[in-house]
Each structure stands twice: as C-alpha cells, then as structure tokens.
Amino acid sequence: MSALSFTPATTDRRVSDEDRAAILAAPGFGQHFTDFMAFARWHAGTGWGEDALIPYGPITLSPASAVLHYAQEIFEGLKAFRHADGSIWTFRPERNAARLQRSARRLALPELPTEDFLASLRAVAAADEPWVPEPTGEASLYLRPFMFANEDFLGVRAAKTVDYYVIASPAGAYFPRGVQPLVVWITDEFARAGTGGTGAAKCGGNYASSLQGKAEAAEHGADEVMFLDSETHTCIDELSGMNVFAVTSDGRLLTPSLTGSILEGVTRESILQLAADRGLEPVEQRLVASEVVEQIAEGTITEMFAAGTAAVITPIGELRARGGSWTIGDGGSGATTLSLRQELTDIQYGRIPDRHGWLTRLA
CATH class of the missing domain: 3.20.10.10 (D-amino Acid Aminotransferase, subunit A, domain 2)
Structure with a gap:
C-alpha cells in the first residue's frame, strides 16, 4: 500500500472552462499545463514525506541547489487516456515506475516505491480530470514525473534532500505534421x-x-x-x-x-x-x-x-x-x-x- 497520499489542496487558480476548452481544441505538445501537480520530498534518514497535491506553479530554488550544479535529476513520461465511458487509464505505469527506480540508482537518487508513484499519478489524474481530452483522434494528457536534488550544498556528493513532482500537459501529436514519414x-x-x-x-x-x-x-x-x-x-x-x-x-x-x-x-x-x-x-x-x-x-x-x-x-x-x-x-x-x-x-x-x-x- 502507498505510504504517500498526495492530499489535494484547494485553489481558486483553475483555468476557466472556456480557456481550457480552447487549449484542448489544439493542445500541441508540452505547451500548456493543468491546474495541479503532485509533490513529495525525501530527506536522508527519514525517507519520503511532505506529500501533497498542490496548485501548478513556479518552483523556488536556491542558487546553491545541487541540481543546478551537478545535474542530479531524472524524469519519466507517460500518458493518461480517456475511454469511451469517460474513465481515465494509463499504459503500463509499473514499467515507468521501475525505470524511474533504475534511473534513480544510476544518478544516486532515492528510489520512489511503485505504489507511491502510482498514487501520484492517480492524484493528478483525478484533480485534473477536466483536462483529459475526449477520446477522439489521439489526444491525451501527458504526465511528467520528475525528481531532482534540492539541497543547498556545493560539495560533490549525493544530495540529502530530493524533491519529486508530477506535472501534466494536454497533448496532441508530437510531430506537428502528424503521422508522416x-x-x-x-x-x-x-x-x-x-x-x-x-x-x-x-x-x-x-x-x-x-x-x-x-x-x-x-x-x-x-x-x-x-x-x-x-x-x-x-x-x-x-x-x-x-x-x-x-x-x-x-x-x-x-x-x-x-x-x-x-x-x-x-x-x-x-x-x-x-x-x-x-x-x-x-x-x-x-x-x-x-x-x-x-x-x-x-x-x-x-x-x-x-x-x-x-x-x-x-x-x-x-x-x-x-x-x-x-x-x-x-x-x-x-x-x-x-x-x-x-x-x-x-x-x-x-x-x-x-x-x-x-x-x-x-x-
């Protein structure tokens, strides 16, 4: 069972229905972002915690944050698909969770348990449900989990504080020309x-x-x-x-x-x-x-x-x-x-x- 719950936050910063509809009509790829994002923080010695579902917005970093100097960072990419009955599904997320864990080992970052990874996706998909396009064509909601070192420290070693986020972006075709050779x-x-x-x-x-x-x-x-x-x-x-x-x-x-x-x-x-x-x-x-x-x-x-x-x-x-x-x-x-x-x-x-x-x- 997931140890992280990603409890939803309240916000009045949602994109209006009209603006969201205009975005979903022609989303492009990676150009627009949803109302919420998932967050969790890891500390050496205590593990993962401080989890929440928070309004999408800027991340504040210290100029000494380790990621800016030593590129200790990893990410994943997967999609949420709306089915004809209105439900929302994703494709083989446990494989993305396993790959995130392998990437974390290689970059000396903490591994996020699979159930916590899945919980973060579910939290974002539920909160941002209106952003998942209708099942016409191949539009989807692209999910971007990522993790980075966020300790203020300039020595060369693995960071002792690490942040994890999931952001989401409505997506059309990756290549502007569509499915062309x-x-x-x-x-x-x-x-x-x-x-x-x-x-x-x-x-x-x-x-x-x-x-x-x-x-x-x-x-x-x-x-x-x-x-x-x-x-x-x-x-x-x-x-x-x-x-x-x-x-x-x-x-x-x-x-x-x-x-x-x-x-x-x-x-x-x-x-x-x-x-x-x-x-x-x-x-x-x-x-x-x-x-x-x-x-x-x-x-x-x-x-x-x-x-x-x-x-x-x-x-x-x-x-x-x-x-x-x-x-x-x-x-x-x-x-x-x-x-x-x-x-x-x-x-x-x-x-x-x-x-x-x-x-x-x-x-």
Whole structure:
C-alpha cells in the first residue's frame, strides 16, 4: 500500500472552462499545463514525506541547489487516456515506475516505491480530470514525473534532500505534421551517451547531449537525428528521444539490443510483444549502420519506424548521412508500421481488448 497520499489542496487558480476548452481544441505538445501537480520530498534518514497535491506553479530554488550544479535529476513520461465511458487509464505505469527506480540508482537518487508513484499519478489524474481530452483522434494528457536534488550544498556528493513532482500537459501529436514519414540524419560527429554512462537512465543530460545532433540534422533537412555508439561509431543506438526499429522482407522486426547506452523504452518493450503476437520475429541485436543502409538499398529492410511514449510509433521514410541518402521502401508509411501503431493506440484508448493487462485505471 502507498505510504504517500498526495492530499489535494484547494485553489481558486483553475483555468476557466472556456480557456481550457480552447487549449484542448489544439493542445500541441508540452505547451500548456493543468491546474495541479503532485509533490513529495525525501530527506536522508527519514525517507519520503511532505506529500501533497498542490496548485501548478513556479518552483523556488536556491542558487546553491545541487541540481543546478551537478545535474542530479531524472524524469519519466507517460500518458493518461480517456475511454469511451469517460474513465481515465494509463499504459503500463509499473514499467515507468521501475525505470524511474533504475534511473534513480544510476544518478544516486532515492528510489520512489511503485505504489507511491502510482498514487501520484492517480492524484493528478483525478484533480485534473477536466483536462483529459475526449477520446477522439489521439489526444491525451501527458504526465511528467520528475525528481531532482534540492539541497543547498556545493560539495560533490549525493544530495540529502530530493524533491519529486508530477506535472501534466494536454497533448496532441508530437510531430506537428502528424503521422508522416520522418527524414532521419545519421550523425557521425555527436554521440548521445557512452557505455558505463547514463544512457540507460532517463535523465536530462542525455537529452541535452542530443540537441546539437538535432540541430545538425535540421541543417541537412532532416526531422530527427540517429546516434551511433560512442565506442566504434558504427552501430545504431537510438534517436534523440526514441527507439528505432526495422521491418525486414522475411518477417523479422529488428531493434538495437540494450547495451547500457540505450534507454529501455516502455513502448519498445510493448512493440516487441505485439510483433511476436502477430507472427513477426523480434530480433534484438547490434545494428551496424552500414549494413542497415545496404539492406535498405537491396530491399531486405522494407520499413523503419521510431517509437516512444510521446511519438508513439512514427514511420521513417528516409535516412541521410554524409555518404548519401536511402529511401526506405517507397518512402511512405509502411503497412506493418501503421498496423502496429493502430493496435497499440487501440489498446491504450480501450477500443480493443487489453489481452496483456497493460492498462491501469487512474480515475
């Protein structure tokens, strides 16, 4: 049972019904925020406490707060979906809780128990119920749990005071163009993370290190960047915030194996299961970039796609690099890609049976 209750606070700072309706009509991604957020604080020696559901608003930090100097910070991302009967559900939140715990261990932060993680999601979803979009299209309420060191101390050691929050944001499509094939640039200059580093943790530094690569991709007319491993610069790791997959003509679904520098995506894990369910052969292995483009050129790889909580499943139509460009299949959205995407979202929105028990009701 959860030790934290996240008792609701009262507020008169709610967004008006009219303004909220206008936001929900065109939410974009990560641009607007709800009325409440969950909060808890950890102290060395006493553990987690001070939990509450409080009005969404600015966080006050001391200039000496440890997170500002040593980046001791982690986060998660998941969505709340409204079903046709009005209920609100989320997708495999226990996997996000486990990943937050793994990230906490890597960043020397305290682990938040799974039940407390789930309690924080339920508190926010219940308080911000009017913000969860109707089940038309693929709109959802994006939930962002995060944790950071908040001790006033400039010595280099793990902080003894840590804050945890959950904020929420109504979300439409992650890519402004919607479900359209991406052009992806393979960078040979920048690496996202290295073996033994923080690549397998979901921490802000990994995303900061991807930004120059994304800027390089944009300079070459691409939508996204693909990073190679930092040791040999030959094997595919992932995109800036998404795992990558390839569909082959002989019925295999390829994805880079988890090497310690790749984030273990919840969507990634789910896709591997759905692929196996339909008779595709999931293959996790080191994917050498030069071999991948050869297989694209000869037609062995017929589809590619990116996957993550925000992007769901998004097709990749073209790879570009300094050595050339390669159109995948006909450059459009592959049938297997779109079929997997439809199945995944149908499960999330309760349109088809949840045969794996992946959904958890929040409100």
